[in-house]
Amino acid sequence: MNEIEHDRWRDELAAYLLGALEPGESAELERHVAGCGECRQELDWLRPAVQLLPESVERHEPPARLRRRLFEQVREEAGTTRPSWGFHSLRGRWPGGLALRPVAGLAALILIVASGALYAAGGGSGGGGAGGATTVAVGHAPGVTAQVVREDGSGTLRLANLRQLPRDEVLQAWVRRGQRVVSAKALFVPNPDGTATATIDDMQGVSAVMVTAEPRGGSVQPTSAPIVSVPIPN
């Protein structure tokens, strides 16, 4: 092959990597490169310049609904009734008949929340608070522990073993009073060590404290199943 012809191929390499050749031209170039060590070497050297172009784009957070749609489809296709673990795996129904905000494709409604070990007020929890605080309940979800400490009329919710949330999600605390579930007006994110604390301003008449993962800014009503639900004894 003469030098002029070779230079012609070399000029095509960048266009090839950028996807700018017509399909027939690409096939022709690939045949040439297969037999030309020099062009192959140049192609391999240039390739990272194209592969890294996506890293240069302005970053936008994927909307929370994209994640919901995607994982609903994935779980449906996986045929799982119990996702592996994680806040955003816990999409589905709320206990107590609370209506969820409509979410597209709720075919894979999943509920794996455990409101587990429950201790009577002031007794046996081993987690009594300082001063006048009293641990009134301890709940467990798979891998997550929760403790509610009541002090006067308010409460403190302490969580442990939480995994980190995507940047577009926060944890939101909810309280159940009778048949109603309302926001405790507490938005928070896990600490790097997987713990988190939230204050429940008014524990009056509360029969359960729950936590969900919600889009940043919180939700008017829960859009996912609770990560943990802690029944509060009267």
Place this chain on the structure above:
Amino acid sequence: MRAGKAERLADEELMPLIGEQDPGAFEVFFDRHGGVAYSLAYRIVGERGAAEDVTQEAFISVWRSGARYDAARGSVRTWMLGIVRNRAIDALRSRAGRAAKLDFDDDSILEHRPAAELTDAEALRRETAHEVRGALDGLPGEQAKVIELAYFGGFSHSEIASMLEVPLGTVKGRMRLGLEKVRGELAEGLA
């Protein structure tokens, strides 16, 4: 697999698990690459709804074909972003006359990320992103333009030649010179 355990795995180790339809592994995979995938899709199609559709289709494609990833052809992230790019270009072409946005200035947005959330890998990617943007910014305008039109706009070299009213050989030459300069600016060992 529990997501906590999957988080400790490298992308290449996640792929066989995804090939076995492990939702936990897939979740970790999305957490790692969903942001840049969506950003790339948005950059190409220029509209949020379409970018969401493209991103979802691309990740579902990985979910269904994770076992087909070939490590010899590059990193998992590169493979994933190649899928996103192809689908975004397809979406763009199906909407006649849509042009890609042409800008690279995302420093301010990246800086809003809390430092505590940055893993070593993310920190490296930020550095890489900064380096690539710097390299692109340093190109003569006509070279940057043909690269952007081809990669982010999905235009062929002949389409670009007629769009810019320059000979085809000029377009190819600009692409080559531009890419060679970008490559020369990148640290060895990247990608």
